[in-house]
Amino acid sequence: MNLQEVYNLFDIEPIYAKGCKVYSVTGAEYLDFYGGHAVISIGHSHPHFVSEMKNQIDKMIFYSNSVKNHLQVNLAEDLGRLSKCEDYELFLCNSGAEAVENALKIASFKTKRTKVLAIKSSFHGRTSAAVNVTDNEKIKAPINTRFETNFIKMNDIDAMKEALGTHTYAAVIIESIQGIGGLDQASDEFLQAIESYCNKANTTFIADEIQSGFYRSGDFFAFQKSGVTPDVITIAKGMGNGFPIGGVMTKSGFIDTWPGMLGTTFGGNHLACTACNSVLHVIESEDIMTNVKSVGQYLKKGLSAIDGIVEVKGRGLMLGAKFNFPIKDFRTYLVYNHKLFTGSSKDPNLLRILPPLNVTKYDVDDFLNRLRQGMEAFNVVPHDFETQF
Ligand SMILES: Cc1ncc(COP(=O)(O)O)c(C=O)c1O
Numbered sequence: 001m002n003l004q005e006v007y008n009l010f011d012i013e014p015i016y017a018k019g020c021k022v023y024s025v026t027g028a029e030y031l032d033f034y035g036g037h038a039v040i041s042i043g044h045s046h047p048h049f050v051s052e053m054k055n056q057i058d059k060m061i062f063y064s065n066s067v068k069n070h071l072q073v074n075l076a077e078d079l080g081r082l083s084k085c086e087d088y089e090l091f092l093c094n095s096g097a098e099a100v101e102n103a104l105k106i107a108s109f110k111t112k113r114t115k116v117l118a119i120k121s122s123f124h125g126r127t128s129a130a131v132n133v134t135d136n137e138k139i140k141a142p143i144n145t146r147f148e149t150n151f152i153k154m155n156d157i158d159a160m161k162e163a164l165g166t167h168t169y170a171a172v173i174i175e176s177i178q179g180i181g182g183l184d185q186a187s188d189e190f191l192q193a194i195e196s197y198c199n200k201a202n203t204t205f206i207a208d209e210i211q212s213g214f215y216r217s218g219d220f221f222a223f224q225k226s227g228v229t230p231d232v233i234t235i236a237k238g239m240g241n242g243f244p245i246g247g248v249m250t251k252s253g254f255i256d257t258w259p260g261m262l263g264t265t266f267g268g269n270h271l272a273c274t275a276c277n278s279v280l281h282v283i284e285s286e287d288i289m290t291n292v293k294s295v296g297q298y299l300k301k302g303l304s305a306i307d308g309i310v311e312v313k314g315r316g317l318m319l320g321a322k323f324n325f326p327i328k329d330f331r332t333y334l335v336y337n338h339k340l341f342t343g344s345s346k347d348p349n350l351l352r353i354l355p356p357l358n359v360t361k362y363d364v365d366d367f368l369n370r371l372r373q374g375m376e377a378f379n380v381v382p383h384d385f386e387t388q389f
Pocket of ligand 1: 095096097098100123124125126175179180208209210211212236237
């Protein structure tokens with residue numbers, strides 16, 4: 001049997017990883033400023049993470065959600081405390097899309113409505129409802145488009161008010177910093193207006209923190225900068241540092257739950273909880289927040305100083321460098337010739353930068369050197385912005 005060809009693959013096979021470095025089967029060392037798509041939070045193979053996972057494997061990997069699991073309880077307590085969201089309840093699942101799927105279900109159960117308001121260039125996953133609130137028609141199968149979704153521009157308060165004024169929307173879903181969309185940020189005013197109009201219209205305010213959560217933006221959740229409290233928060237990616245786990249946090253009292261309302265076989269299994277508990281432990285003991293803020297600033301400053309980068313977008317360690325040409329070939333060139341992994345986005349000119357959150361200033365210097373050398377060799381001419389394209 002062959003694999004379905006649904007991914008564009010680099011001709012590289014990583015077999016070992018440590019910190020922000022990835023090593024291929026040929027022995028080549030790569031600098032990972034992509035974090036396996038914003039997944040690696042505390043660094044590849046962090047020693048505490050590895051030893052906790054090994055211990056848990058020795059004890060037990062899985063039992064179903066029909067029995068008590070103190071690892072889930074510990075996870076909810078630590079996540080609530082560290083994120084300052086103690087007044088939420090947690091449902092555990094296995095991926096980002098599954099978190100969004102369940103968040104939309106909660107919104108629809110609560111409001112008895114089906115319409116969703118989303119943001120242009122949004123990405124919320126590829127499963128049935130999640131892909132329907134994603135702004136990319138190409139990846140929607142006919143079966144996905146069974147409820148109405150409308151897309152408004154980021155920060156268009158009037159369009160949001162007009163839509164919610166109809167009192168017909170189950171939910172507004174928003175990434176406070178867009179990931180795949182290209183790092184556009186919601187303004188404080190926009191998020192505050194969404195919170196207030198959702199309250200007025202009995203609409204659920206869903207914050208998708210799957211990519212921006214767990215301090216990637218500098219705050220535990222990106223929406224926290226704007227002082228809002230969404231009804232529902234979706235989480236995944238950095239939560240497990242590479243081990244699959246996702247979750248939905250719902251404000252206590254937002255909805256009356258009943259057994260069977262949500263469920264999953266694998267969600268919250270022992271090994272997945274151990275992964276997240278280890279991440280939370282390291283986030284606290286190594287003060288990841290301070291590192292993201294200071295190294296993020298340092299990286300942003302370094303990028304802004306490079307001639308040929310026309311804009312630096314994002315915050316924390318969720319950044320993008322904008323060029324005045326499509327970066328597809330340049331990104332590939334950086335991988336093969338400068339052993340540097342970075343990301344792309346819907347914006348063809350934007351190189352996405354998503355390193356592990358415990359990256360150092362030394363690693364950033366290394367990154368900036370590789371990038372500068374790559375730009376020089378790739379003939380990215382700084383001043384008149386002409387390129388080899
Ligand atoms: C903001 C956001 N939401 C949802 C998802 C979907 O997550 P997953 O790929 O784990 O299903 C992603 C994935 O990139 C994402 O960036």
